[in-house]
Amino acid sequence: MxxxxxxxxxxxxxxxxxxxxxxxxxxxxxxxxxxxxxxxxxxxxxxxxxRGDGAKHNPEDFLVAALSSCHMLWYLHLAAAAGVVVTAYVDEAVGNLLDEGQVGRFTEVVLRPRVTVSADSDADVAKRVHDDAHHACFIANSVNFPVRCEPRIVIESV
Known part of the structure; x- marks a missing residue:
């Protein structure tokens, strides 16, 4: 098909x-x-x-943001399907670029999402869903460098 x-x-x-x-x-x-x-x-x-304007977004920003937001959107979808209630999500993603003069390339992007879940959600399931989200992300599946995810799950206080 x-x-x-x-x-x-x-x-x-x-x-x-x-x-x-x-x-x-x-x-x-x-x-x-x-x-x-x-x-x-x-x-x-x-x-x-x-030689660019550092106050404006650049292609490297866009690539890291695309990876981060794709992962987040898949995560939210899969968390809801797994019964995990996400109440906040912040990713401090970092892309590593190797500049070799006229040629450069990303060597990796590390996603560091801090996910807050409701007190009645299962933290282990919340963490495992990141792996599923990583494998589902269209953007991560399209790049030729590693995209790592280092999630932190926070249980919402009651």
């Missing part, structure tokens, strides 16, 4: 032409906009380490 195809059209528009285009490496901005129909525009740039 063939799987169902989904498409995600995204328009990325370079806004960093300061008048001379890419005439010189130093003379152009790395600013751009990420546009998806019907959604707010996101201001982007390259990382400050790569």
């Amino acid at each position: 063939a799987g169902k195809q989904h498409q995600y059209p995204v328009e990325v528009v370079w806004t960093g032409n300061h008048g001379t285009g890419t005439k010189t490496y130093q003379g152009y901005g790395r600013e751009h906009e990420v546009r998806v129909a019907g959604k707010p525009v996101i201001a982007g740039s390259s990382d400050a380490a790569f």
Whole structure:
């Protein structure tokens, strides 16, 4: 049986032409906009380490955020199905990028979700659901580097 195809059209528009285009490496901005129909525009740039605007999101931020949010959304779904009541979820994810000059690559992303569950939820089940969420995450299944998950389960005080 063939799987169902989904498409995600995204328009990325370079806004960093300061008048001379890419005439010189130093003379152009790395600013751009990420546009998806019907959604707010996101201001982007390259990382400050790569001559970008550090106040704007960069592709590396987007990749780590995509992995984190995909895991979270699967986790919430699977937790609800397992009878685990999640009342709060915060992930302090970190992506590790190896910069080798003209070539760079992510070597891993570590997800560190702190999940608060209701007092009547089973903490062991809540922790095990992370493994299922990791295997279900579309984004984690699409990258060629390890995505590790180091969850912490907190039982809500009554």
